Amino acid sequence: MIHWILQLFIYLIIIDIILSYIPEVRKQQWAQKLHQIADYPQKPIREMLPDMPIDISPMIVIILIQILMYILS
Numbered sequence: 001m002i003h004w005i006l007q008l009f010i011y012l013i014i015i016d017i018i019l020s021y022i023p024e025v026r027k028q029q030w031a032q033k034l035h036q037i038a039d040y041p042q043k044p045i046r047e048m049l050p051d052m053p054i055d056i057s058p059m060i061v062i063i064l065i066q067i068l069m070y071i072l073s
Contacts, residue, residue: 002072006065013038013058 016038025031042057049057 003069006069009038010062010065013042013062017058 012034016035019025019031019034026035038058041061045060046055046057
C-alpha cells in the first residue's frame with residue numbers, strides 16, 4: 001500500500017512538472033492544488049540548494065522516494 005502511494009506521488013510530481021510548461025492550465029484551481037501537494041516536499045530541498053537556472057528539487061525528491069521504496073520492499 002505504501003509503495004502504491006509513493007508511486008502515485010512520483011506521478012503527481014511528474015504531472016506538476018509537465019503542467020509548469022502550460023501557463024493556461026496552471027491557472028486552473030485543480031492544477032494549483034496539485035502544485036501545492038507536489039511542492040510540499042520540494043520546498044525544504046529547494047531552500048538547501050544554491051540558486052540555479054534549473055530547479056532540480058523534483059528530481060531529488062523522486063530519487064529519495066525511489067530509495068525509500070527500495071528500502072521498504
